[in-house]
Amino acid sequence: MTDTHVRPETAHEDDKVTLPTLTAMVVGSMVGAGVFSLPARFGRATGVYGALVAWLVAGLGMLMLCYVFQNLAMRKPHLDAGIFAYAKAGFGDYVGFNSAFGYWASACVGNCFYWVFIMTTLGATFPSLGKGDTILAVAISSAGVWIFHLLIARGVKDAAIINRIVTVAKVIPIVLFIILVAIGFDSSVFRDNLWGGELGSFSTLMDQVKATMIVTTFVFLGIEGATVYSRFATKREDVGKATLMGFLGVLSIFSLVTIVSYGVLPRADLAGARQPSMGTVLESVVGGWGSTFINIGVIVSVLGAYLAWTLMSAEVMFIPAKNDDMPQFLRRENKAGTPIAALIMTSLLVQLFILVTLTSDDALNFMLDLCTSLSLIPYFLAAAYAFKLTRSGETYDVATEGSLRRRQLAVAALASIYTLFLVYTAGGKFLLLSCIIYAPGTVLYVMARRENGLLVFKPLELALCALLAVGGVAGVAGLVTGAITI
Numbered sequence: 001m002t003d004t005h006v007r008p009e010t011a012h013e014d015d016k017v018t019l020p021t022l023t024a025m026v027v028g029s030m031v032g033a034g035v036f037s038l039p040a041r042f043g044r045a046t047g048v049y050g051a052l053v054a055w056l057v058a059g060l061g062m063l064m065l066c067y068v069f070q071n072l073a074m075r076k077p078h079l080d081a082g083i084f085a086y087a088k089a090g091f092g093d094y095v096g097f098n099s100a101f102g103y104w105a106s107a108c109v110g111n112c113f114y115w116v117f118i119m120t121t122l123g124a125t126f127p128s129l130g131k132g133d134t135i136l137a138v139a140i141s142s143a144g145v146w147i148f149h150l151l152i153a154r155g156v157k158d159a160a161i162i163n164r165i166v167t168v169a170k171v172i173p174i175v176l177f178i179i180l181v182a183i184g185f186d187s188s189v190f191r192d193n194l195w196g197g198e199l200g201s202f203s204t205l206m207d208q209v210k211a212t213m214i215v216t217t218f219v220f221l222g223i224e225g226a227t228v229y230s231r232f233a234t235k236r237e238d239v240g241k242a243t244l245m246g247f248l249g250v251l252s253i254f255s256l257v258t259i260v261s262y263g264v265l266p267r268a269d270l271a272g273a274r275q276p277s278m279g280t281v282l283e284s285v286v287g288g289w290g291s292t293f294i295n296i297g298v299i300v301s302v303l304g305a306y307l308a309w310t311l312m313s314a315e316v317m318f319i320p321a322k323n324d325d326m327p328q329f330l331r332r333e334n335k336a337g338t339p340i341a342a343l344i345m346t347s348l349l350v351q352l353f354i355l356v357t358l359t360s361d362d363a364l365n366f367m368l369d370l371c372t373s374l375s376l377i378p379y380f381l382a383a384a385y386a387f388k389l390t391r392s393g394e395t396y397d398v399a400t401e402g403s404l405r406r407r408q409l410a411v412a413a414l415a416s417i418y419t420l421f422l423v424y425t426a427g428g429k430f431l432l433l434s435c436i437i438y439a440p441g442t443v444l445y446v447m448a449r450r451e452n453g454l455l456v457f458k459p460l461e462l463a464l465c466a467l468l469a470v471g472g473v474a475g476v477a478g479l480v481t482g483a484i485t486i
Contacts, residue, residue: 067411373431
């Protein structure tokens with residue numbers, strides 16, 4: 001999950017940046033807290049071969065999605081209210097609203113994940129915090145939510161300095177981890193981990209790869225943020241270069257963290273490692289200080305990330321409200337210029353999800369999976385809009401841009417297929433849980449439509465609303481009966 005997703009203002013000439021700096025900004029926007037959980041998540045799912053296939057699939061799919069956002073930013077520069085603006089432009093007001101609401105909910109669940117991650121990290125030293133799901137852990141996390149709320153409400157809006165600190169806190173431990181674990185690499189352990197427990201068999205490889213798709217998506221969340229830096233580029237063509245180099249650099253980091261871990265611990269030990277599992281892996285190589293070193297990096301990184309994503313979450317509600325897509329009360333700002341109503345809603349939802357962790361069997365992984373599942377629909381809608389745009393030829397000069405249009409059509413098609421595949425791999429459980437969150441959000445849509453004297457639903461939109469309601473009821477019924485567990 002990313003740390004730097006705050007929408008920048010228009011850049012002046014003095015703010016222009018070169019290709020290396022732009023590439024660093026792209027890297028900083030994609031490397032988040034999720035990387036620290038990779039060894040255990042992959043250890044549970046697959047072995048070396050499955051991991052290599054998983055990163056190949058995720059890398060190609062996310063690269064296509066990255067190009068989609070880049071192309072849309074170039075073709076539709078006026079749609080700058082977030083990726084949900086693409087859903088509205090392509091598929092109507094209600095779909096656009098749900099994209100915005102789902103994206104916001106995803107960010108709030110991600111913020112809950114941060115607190116659980118901090119508590120489970122500290123839980124290794126203070127057992128009463130458990131894995132972030134004890135009453136004490138929930139109480140401390142709740143206090144943290146409202147302390148940050150008050151901090152932001154007082155006017156802490158510029159996350160640039162914090163993001164620089166966060167980037168250093170993330171990158172140094174990760175690079176050192178890769179180097180030290182590579183030095184301690186044991187080829188015999190690596191060989192034993194090749195097939196993930198299915199020696200010489202390809203029959204279960206696809207299932208293993210599917211099991212990694214949610215976490216590979218989670219660590220790339222915010223990939224669309226790379227395109228917002230286009231206004232800072234000294235040369236416009238540097239944007240594509242920086243995006244590609246930054247993405248490949250981040251993909252290399254993520255895959256190396258995963259692969260080298262298979263060379264120091266058996267897969268069963270990786271699967272059972274306490275999060276942040278990078279600490280467990282490094283400790284097995286260098287001793288106790290390795291875990292402590294990673295834990296300190298995690299806490300600093302996650303606290304900085306939480307601030308940046310809380311700012312972003314409030315903006316996701318504030319911007320649509322200014323465009324009449326959310327109720328007018330969400331436009332309200334306090335004297336410090338903070339979108340206070342949107343911030344309150346954000347903090348309340350994060351608080352609700354923190355309370356939910358008390359009922360979860362595995363709070364950390366549940367929040368990671370739910371956060372990712374909620375983000376998939378906005379991603380799919382953006383890719384589908386790009387496909388619709390290129391297929392219709394809108395914004396393209398038929399005489400001079402025929403080959404470019406065909407290439408971008410193929411990219412949009414692949415991105416759409418990839419995001420649909422992610423929805424499939426998330427499974428019915430998380431689809432129904434997402435409906436539980438999406439369905440009540442319709443109340444905000446109805447309020448906004450009535451405030452503006454507009455027809456609430458068109459026939460197809462009403463059908464979609466009914467479908468979300470049915471899914472939400474089915475999800476609640478599943479939780480009550482125990483058919484769905486969290």
